[in-house]
Amino acid sequence: MSYLQTEIISHARKVCSLYKRSLRNLESWYDRRPMLRYRAVLLRARFDENKDVKDLRVAQQLLDEGEKELFSLIHYQPKKFTYSPGGVAYEREVAPPDWVLDYWHPMEKAAYPEYFARREQRKKEYIEWWEKTYGKPTEPSH
Structure with missing residues (x-):
């Protein structure tokens, strides 16, 4: 039941998670490295614009909007790492008991x-x- 939340996740960690998921989504959309790097720089600039927001209500609203935007732009077939769950070689080599x-x-x-x-x-x-x-x-x- 790893999907159940068992600890309080800080706002900073949620923002970092959103950034990483957004970056991975960009990797799924852009296969050419120069275009990916350009989009990644633009994404980082968008996150850096709001890094000094002190009001937590505004920061939470920005986080919610970012989650909604990511959900609307998510790739239809996201890239998976080879040995990660969903990857082509996940659990290919089973360790014997x-x-x-x-x-x-x-x-x-x-x-x-x-x-x-x-x-x-x-x-x-x-x-x-x-x-x-x-x-x-x-x-x-x-």
């Missing part, structure tokens, strides 16, 4: 004797900790 190592053949484990000795020791320590904290598991009665 730890229990897979339990099914290695003894000849495979023999190639890494120190690692597997330490792993077995830590598994025993974890089982001891678990039994001390939660008690021994009971057998289900049928």
